[in-house]
Amino acid sequence: MKKTFKALKFSSIFLLVMALFIACDKDFNSIESDVLGKDNANFNTDSLNLQILAYNKKLNSLQINGLSSNLFGVFNDPAFGQTTASIITQITPNTFSPNFGDNPEIDSVVLSIPYYSKQVGTEEGTTNIKYSIEDSLYGNSPVKLTIYRNNYFLRDFNPSSEFNETQNYFSNASASTNSALDGTNVINFEDHKGEMIYDYYDDNEQKHYLPSGKAIILKSTEGEEEVVDRQVPALRVHLDKDYWKTVIIDKEGDPALSNTNNFRDYFRGLYFKAEPINGAGNMTFFNLSSANITIYYSKDSTVDGQRTQSNYSLNFTGNTLNTFINDYSIALTNGNKTTGDERLYLKGAEGSMAVVDLFGGEMVECEDESGVITMRTPLDCFKKTYRELDENGEYLPKVNGDFPLKRLINEAHLLIYEDENADNGGDPDFHKFDRLYAYDIKNNIPTIDYSLDPTGSQNTNSNPLNSKIFSLGQRITDNNGISKYKIRITEHLNNILLKDSTNTKLGLLLSTNVNLTNNFKILDSGDEVTETPAAAILTPRGTTLYGNHQNVPENRKMKLEIFFTEPNF
Template sequence: MKKIFKALKYTVAVLFIVLAFVACDREYSSIESDVLGENNFNFNASQLEVPIITYNRNLSGQQINGLTSNLLGFFNDPIYGTTTASIVTQVTPTSFAINSAEMFGINPTVESVTLTIPYFSTQTGVETDGTPIYRLDSLFVENNNPENIKPIALKVYENKYFLRNFNPNNPEDNSQNYFSKADASINSTDNFAEIESGTINFDDHIGFTFFDGDIEPSSAARAITDTVGETSSTTYLPPAEVIELAETPQSKAYWKSLILDQAGLPTLSNTNNFHNHFRGLYIKAEAKNGEGSMVLLNLADTGATLTINYSSEDGDDTDTDRDTGTYVLNFNGNRLNTFINNYNPAILPTTPNTTNGDEKLYLKGTAGSMAVIDLFNGLVDCDGDGQEDDDALECFKKTFRKTDKNGNVLAPVNELYQLKRLINEAHLVIYEDETFITPDDPKDANGEDYHTYDRLYLYDLGDNSPILDYNFDVSIDASNPLVSRSFTLGRRITDENGISKYKLKITDLLNSILIQDIDNTKLGLVLSNNVNLNLSTQLLNDIGDVTGVPASTVITPRGTVLHGSNSADDDKKMRLEIFFTESE
């Protein structure tokens, strides 16, 4: 592909349409005219197509602790294959206020132990009897159809591996991070994590089995009935996974030894002692008969608890009544999301073409793959002499900055460069690859196709932070990430032929490169199920130019395939379009 900057001139009539569109679509930050351009504008509307390079990066060793939410279950992506997600977590008493030999009373016994984990859900209505109707918001099943919910085989073990907080091998950043080791070709049944000193197989650190059965995600409200005398009242709570962990005499005896018998001992006196004594739970999910469902769980929710219900003697020898109490633990502490990825080996690329770009871009969450966008790569023909001997970034700067009569860029004023062309809007145009994603894909319960709610997330590879346009985007919807920040991270657009594309705006980013000489020209592109979540996670080892990835893609099980900058279809190659007005 010949790399050349193409400027296309438009008529004045088209200019007014472009300016009207831009004015309606966003509010621009106020920047002094003596910095940006000439006092008198010529107003010639122009479009510039800039050659870019895009290529793939397979991801491994992604940070899997410190996530805001956690996946649990089994999911089969129609393109990539299966992912199984499990959770290893510490549990922490909600209070250490009382620690005496009789903090649980006299001769306490365990009555029940209940694990409660709320789902992300939205109330959509009310039944005629007053029962709330809910929808699960983070459910991943075949075709996105709630009618396709399948049970998950689940085991809840005592975890015997100590999840330490501090990394003795890293004096600069002594917090201990844990990283994914998700390749099912190595081991398709066990869950692993990696740290700097080696690999952890959590299936080698299993203690008591508290639960071994099936669960099935449900959107049903939870009814809590209280009876006082002859009067009963019912309170409804949002959907949650509720699992009983002490249904046998053996399990009740184990919980008694683990918790109640520690009354008055140092093990229940503070968090560190407790975590060393009881190292938490290993919640292991598996497919059931080759099928299953996956859900995103909010273990940080105040309603996410491990509750031990116990009874004790009341001190009155004349009756058999016993006092009752509860000991509540939450999931504060270290919490890991482990993955087993059994991917189609023909899908993920092995070696990226960082020089000419890849034909297809493979985006997959849960330690899958991402894309790199190099905005100004290599050499281009900037002066029209037919030779590709000009640096692409310098050519871009010369094209927009004011120059002297010899063509040299003028020195900055107060560290800000003056511009002869003003960027009104710049965006990346990205097409889905229809050979993988077609309009004939199965529809969900709402008649929408599988990828309707896919969101692409763009970030700065230099410091793993959101791009400037994201930070300035006013279209934030904190309650609905499916539509949030849609001005910058444009939503999926599908035409009448079923061809889908995205437009991602980088206007402010390019202006910062031109005016302030900020050198952020490599971007990361991932699939995200929550574009409001802009936290970054680390990698165990750098993967080429990738040193970190957004946390949101770690907990995104779905995948998609896009046309890259080297696509065989010229009309669908990823491209950068810049709309500007000239001041000369």
């Protein structure tokens, strides 16, 4: 079987990486050529499409604390409907038992929360850096942003556990208010909101919240010279001075400011509430790990008649969680584990994923080398087809821990088609940057093909579109507008054949950052999917794929394709 390779333009370094990856591959890779000639070759190559089963898994009650970043805002997916994400977070002083000096007076209180941005050049005619937040911004309509004091205490440990386990919080996205589950109770944060600290919405002044990719420019004066400080794009607002004087400055000497536990019991955190405006909005990521509230104040100096400038900061360490409210236009349900589903709905932020059972379904006719046909499970037929057998048709014993093989897998991948009839809101590029992420649901880890893929990045926010492109192929659209994905599972299948591993099911979900591999628990899952990667939680987007149900047209069905080498000596 001939394989045709199209020339691609890569840098020399990338070509070297690819060469090393291929050279280190344990598979036997063969390309037909005229060097030996057909009659002189001592191996045969072919491809084989095997039966698989793919069905929907509705995601409920996902762990929403401990995330690496947090979604905030309102996103309208044209195919699925609206998702609203709010944030509840603790704050912690950078220093304890402060001495604010004599006669402290607050000059300003500033809240700063950076966005995830990247440098995109410099401003024309200057050396000033230009930034973009397009990769982490969904939608371009304003939202209503209100910040409240949160009066619900977010625990560090689960009181119901016997071993001081961490307290986890889970989404409750089917509710109409911002709420969460702690394993036994429903927490409605609307019932625990305190005084309003900031309101970023004014109908009269048309002051709405819409993130900007512009640098933050701060100007100050040192002597007679003006100093300009340029900072990365961020949500940066001034808070009420009198309020923070009461809750912080006036508490000097109080035990509330003496340590972390006391402070978090006294000031239990902030509630960032998002609401749509006229049914529309935007959604972005808050980088709370770099966020702070800074109180700038002056106090009496040791020099009579003079004042000294100082500041006191609070960071956003501690428990932080996202809440989601879903108002979907389609019903997401668990699929049919026996026949599979025609359409697979992948939706983030407590939405839906797909389970791909590589050898699921009914018994199949399995033909051995002698032409004898027996009814076997798809998995057993797969093993019988690829492993060496003895004269009784049983597997040969392991050699150095591996079963001997009579067929060597060169390449194996899932071929998955996008539903071209799904609503994209009139934007043909709506799904342009979508990626699919696959993981081993038995062990809740990435596939071995993912782990061996050299195109990844240790920086989880570094160019996710071009990460793991060998194992998680990028979306490809042909001249007819048909889009498809390829998920490489060569080593995953080799593990099943050689090691007799039982991880035959893969989780499939939509991701805007395939570098996010940490898994988070599902509360009372009820089936084999017990955890889901952060990649599924930290995206509001969705897509619709074709499954492998009998009603799906043959040229759109999900397929498992295996290319193998079979020695003929």
